[in-house]
Amino acid sequence: MSTTITTDPTPTSETELLVDPAELRAEVRDKYSEVATNTEGEFHFHTGRRLAQMLDYPTNILTGLPESAVASFAGVDNPFDHGRLPTGGRVLDLGSGGGFDCFVAAELVGPTGSVVGVDMTPEMLTRARRAATEMGVPNVEFREGILEELPVADGSADVVISNGVINLVADKAKVLAEAHRSLRSGGVLQFADIAVGVSVPEAAKCDIELWTDCIAGGLSVDEWCELISAAGFTQISVGLPTDTFGGAAGESRARSFEVFGHTFRAVKA
Ligand SMILES: C[S@@+](CC[C@H](N)C(=O)[O-])C[C@H]1O[C@@H](n2cnc3c(N)ncnc32)[C@H](O)[C@@H]1O
Numbered sequence: 366m367s368t369t370i371t372t373d374p375t376p377t378s379e380t381e382l383l384v385d386p387a388e389l390r391a392e393v394r395d396k397y398s399e400v401a402t403n404t405e406g407e408f409h410f411h412t413g414r415r416l417a418q419m420l421d422y423p424t425n426i427l428t429g430l431p432e433s434a435v436a437s438f439a440g441v442d443n444p445f446d447h448g449r450l451p452t453g454g455r456v457l458d459l460g461s462g463g464g465f466d467c468f469v470a471a472e473l474v475g476p477t478g479s480v481v482g483v484d485m486t487p488e489m490l491t492r493a494r495r496a497a498t499e500m501g502v503p504n505v506e507f508r509e510g511i512l513e514e515l516p517v518a519d520g521s522a523d524v525v526i527s528n529g530v531i532n533l534v535a536d537k538a539k540v541l542a543e544a545h546r547s548l549r550s551g552g553v554l555q556f557a558d559i560a561v562g563v564s565v566p567e568a569a570k571c572d573i574e575l576w577t578d579c580i581a582g583g584l585s586v587d588e589w590c591e592l593i594s595a596a597g598f599t600q601i602s603v604g605l606p607t608d609t610f611g612g613a614a615g616e617s618r619a620r621s622f623e624v625f626g627h628t629f630r631a632v633k634a
């Protein structure tokens with residue numbers, strides 16, 4: 366794939382996209398349906414409980430969650446490390462996958478809070494909804510949708526979280542604009558994603574497989590901050606790098622682009 370794409374069914378004005386957004390979504394769906402259905406599978410990244418432990422998720426919450434809620438976790442860092450979620454808060458999780466971060470968020474905001482997870486992969490949604498039913502959590506809901514057109518009302522969230530997802534989207538500006546729309550004024554964007562330390566060559570940026578492997582879609586930390594700021598957020602802060610791919614099958618490829626997980630936090634003015 367080497368064409369420069371300038372149109373999208375839901376385009377951000379003036380964004381020049383290097384891959385076709387719909388084609389990328391189809392490939393990402395394929396990859397993550399496998400992560401949802403083959404929990405014993407060998408992927409280029411870590412998954413499940415081992416990953417959550419590596420990323421220092423709170424042990425008391427982790428031990429209380431059944432395997433069904435944790436097995437398909439495929440995040441890249443711990444977004445909850447970057448600031449407390451408010452008790453009673455309304456949380457929106459972009460690309461909620463198997464639901465793990467939604468269940469953690471539900472614990473953190475407590476029974477007076479609520480969590481909505483949005484994802485486009487049916488197998489992930491099935492897994493997440495099944496785990497929610499198994500656990501009997503009434504305040505967590507999963508909606509099918511794409512991050513470029515979030516199925517939520519304006520200003521309906523106090524906190525928007527995400528983990529290892531926005532790098533997988535061609536039109537990141539659109540996703541951040543949607544996050545901004547979804548938040549109330551003063552609401553917080555607090556997400557984890559990968560950042561690259563060396564610039565990814567143009568040819569690699571056009572390689573969809575490198576996108577689904579969480580490499581080609583990564584921005585540098587500075588580029589992430591510029592995009593977050595351009596979407597209308599202020600008070601941007603960035604967490605320290607996490608060696609997300611250390612010991613995973615994709616480690617050497619990640620090393621070649623100096624890929625690390627980071628957390629980002631910003632406020633809707
Ligand atoms: C790496 S997984 C992370 C899932 C979850 N956040 C976690 O930490 O386990 C990426 C998830 O993002 C979803 N996703 C990627 N691009 C998306 C898009 N454009 N719209 C909706 N969901 C998307 C995929 O379906 C997949 O479930």
